[in-house]
Amino acid sequence: MTPLQTLGERGLIQRIQQNTPAPKQPSTLRGIGDDAAVFTLNDQIIGLLTTDLLIEGIHFDLTYVPLRHLGFKAVAVNVSDIAAMNGLPTQLTVGLGLSSRFTVEAVDELYAGIQAACEAYNVDLVGGDTTTSRSGLVIAISVVGQVAQNKITYRNTAKPNDVICVTGDLGAAYLGLQLLEREKQEYLANPDMQPALSEERAYLIGRQLRPDARTDMVHELRDLDVLPTAMIDLSDGLASDLLHLCTQSGTGAVIFDENIPIDDQTYLAAEEFKISPLTAALNGGEDYELLFTVPPQMFEKLKNHSRITAIGYMTNTPDQIMLATKAGQQTPIQAQGWSQ
Amino acid sequence: MTPLQTLGERGLIQRIQQNTPAPKQPSTLRGIGDDAAVFTLNDQIIGLLTTDLLIEGIHFDLTYVPLRHLGFKAVAVNVSDIAAMNGLPTQLTVGLGLSSRFTVEAVDELYAGIQAACEAYNVDLVGGDTTTSRSGLVIAISVVGQVAQNKITYRNTAKPNDVICVTGDLGAAYLGLQLLEREKQEYLANPDMQPALSEERAYLIGRQLRPDARTDMVHELRDLDVLPTAMIDLSDGLASDLLHLCTQSGTGAVIFDENIPIDDQTYLAAEEFKISPLTAALNGGEDYELLFTVPPQMFEKLKNHSRITAIGYMTNTPDQIMLATKAGQQTPIQAQGWSQ
Numbered sequence A, B: 001m002t003p004l005q006t007l008g009e010r011g012l013i014q015r016i017q018q019n020t021p022a023p024k025q026p027s028t029l030r031g032i033g034d035d036a037a038v039f040t041l042n043d044q045i046i047g048l049l050t051t052d053l054l055i056e057g058i059h060f061d062l063t064y065v066p067l068r069h070l071g072f073k074a075v076a077v078n079v080s081d082i083a084a085m086n087g088l089p090t091q092l093t094v095g096l097g098l099s100s101r102f103t104v105e106a107v108d109e110l111y112a113g114i115q116a117a118c119e120a121y122n123v124d125l126v127g128g129d130t131t132t133s134r135s136g137l138v139i140a141i142s143v144v145g146q147v148a149q150n151k152i153t154y155r156n157t158a159k160p161n162d163v164i165c166v167t168g169d170l171g172a173a174y175l176g177l178q179l180l181e182r183e184k185q186e187y188l189a190n191p192d193m194q195p196a197l198s199e200e201r202a203y204l205i206g207r208q209l210r211p212d213a214r215t216d217m218v219h220e221l222r223d224l225d226v227l228p229t230a231m232i233d234l235s236d237g238l239a240s241d242l243l244h245l246c247t248q249s250g251t252g253a254v255i256f257d258e259n260i261p262i263d264d265q266t267y268l269a270a271e272e273f274k275i276s277p278l279t280a281a282l283n284g285g286e287d288y289e290l291l292f293t294v295p296p297q298m299f300e301k302l303k304n305h306s307r308i309t310a311i312g313y314m315t316n317t318p319d320q321i322m323l324a325t326k327a328g329q330q331t332p333i334q335a336q337g338w339s340q
Helices: A004-019 A067-083 A104-121 A172-189 A199-209 A215-223 A238-249 A264-272 A277-283 B004-019 B067-083 B104-121 B172-189 B199-209 B215-223 B238-249 B264-272 B277-283
Strands: A028-030 A037-040 A045-055 A088-098 A124-132 A138-148 A163-167 A230-233 A252-256 A290-294 A308-315 A321-324 A330-332 B028-030 B037-040 B045-055 B088-098 B124-132 B138-148 B163-167 B230-233 B252-256 B290-294 B308-315 B321-324 B330-332
Touching: A004 B104, A004 B124, A028 B124, A037 B088, A037 B124, A045 A067, A045 B088, A045 B138, A067 A088, A067 A104, A067 A138, A067 A199, A067 A215, A067 A230, A088 A104, A088 A215, A088 B037, A088 B045, A088 B138, A104 A124, A104 B004, A124 B004, A124 B028, A124 B037, A138 B045, A138 B088, A138 B138, A172 A199, A172 A264, A172 A277, A199 A264, A230 A238, A238 A252, A238 A277, A238 A290, A238 A321, A264 A277, B045 B067, B067 B088, B067 B104, B067 B138, B067 B199, B067 B215, B067 B230, B088 B104, B088 B215, B104 B124, B172 B199, B172 B264, B172 B277, B199 B264, B230 B238, B238 B252, B238 B277, B238 B290, B238 B321, B264 B277
Parallel strands: A045 B124, A088 A124, A124 B045, A252 A321, B088 B124, B252 B321
Antiparallel strands: A028 A037, A037 A045, A045 A138, A088 A138, A163 A290, A163 A308, A230 A290, A252 A308, A321 A330, B028 B037, B037 B045, B045 B138, B088 B138, B163 B290, B163 B308, B230 B290, B252 B308, B321 B330
């Protein structure tokens, strides 16, 4: 008997992928291995399907996560997978496992967050399953989405010399988590304390508790007539997710440390926690921004966009990701990311 | 604060339904309230989406449920929802929460069952999510399916005088559960005992551990050119699921106790457990057979089918389900069903 730990989560997923037979349904266009599965809808439109499982004590800590934010986030992380295929969500189901300590009001709060996200991302809550859970809260969300056949973006189609772009800024969600965890420890040590979370930290905490899926960028890319060659959402951290793009595309990458977009608040909090802001950006995870590649000539259309940053370029050295400093020095980087 | 128990699962689902806004996406044809959600695929074909959450200690007991059977069942119960819409499954995602006590071999067994079901029902495993669980095993499955636009069967379209039909036989899964539970208690009392489950009980235990979704009946109904006016799958028990059909269709029903199909083994085991076989059939649940209605003239095509039984007819007395005896006496029946 082999304990699961010897394989690790990545190893387990690889094992499941390898043991899964190739799709047989004519309507299945892409199975396991991208942000969402892909199936035929009609001549112009492609269907997308993604699912995520959030478990109390693993993915969230109800001592500091408000249920309304949790409901919103549970939807957003799935919608983010649809956005990573350059698609928009249409239908959503919610499976909910509830322990008996939950109140009706608590369920109402959770659903208020789910519905706020459905509103924000223009997706219909169409079904689900509600059941008892012996221990904590379990949230299973599946989302169906759509994308025009000629607009879908996979992970395995980046090309050498493509410009690597990210939306927004990175590392903030990770530092938000550090702030919340510290607050929790202080509260446990002294339950009478007043919350010390200052207003200035609201951005970081918001990025952790209530991340946004970048469907706005899907719209903007359409409006700018920019079609990425490949795209993924940043859930595990830039290093890990960029490695996915590279491995699946058969490319390597060079990224410039100076170019990685990091918010001022992230810098400040990183200093406080004695964490390198670059490490937070590379390995922190949960930013739910989009990472995509475009041919150099197409980047012209994006270079003045305030929320899109070019951070490097794809190379033809498979799987090798180099971090380049201002001084021109290049060091290979390892993906760490989350293992949940 | 209101404890969840005061509302009950049914009450909670109603509350969620009432709080859910009407669908806004043009592609959403039907939201919450049927066996599966319904969305546009193309001019001829309609898409179906359903999800189920299975939690250890609530839906299954790993002391007597083999993981391979559990994997199969987890797929079958979802496929059954697609069959209830007169559709066939095409794509499936699996979300898995695993506690650290699981071994790699155990996960392989579970997936072997999932893959056997994918093979049996001709559906592609296209994605999912694997994560740690703090306590027990959590399985979240979502299935996408298809049905021709002119063949879909909803719950709310049965008409008075329609003949009520069921496939297969009822109550066996419930008695299989009783056998397994008794075995477990005896084993806990005396761990050295030899299993006393005789070969003859294999049918009942099989119906509990590894139920089949009735996609075969979907094919047969097509071949016979029979289109039900309404259909639902029997997961909660005949009384409860028939009440769903009636409530949503604005009808009542009369069913004949003599006509309810019950296997000989179910009769024998019911006697042993001092349970009324009729009660097992009406309230036992988990049979995953199909319950459907057809206009009287269409029933002609089905009357010689060995696996389809007419058990009664729809009336125009809303929500009233009467059980009629041979002697002609009618008594109202209450839906009990499972509350999980």
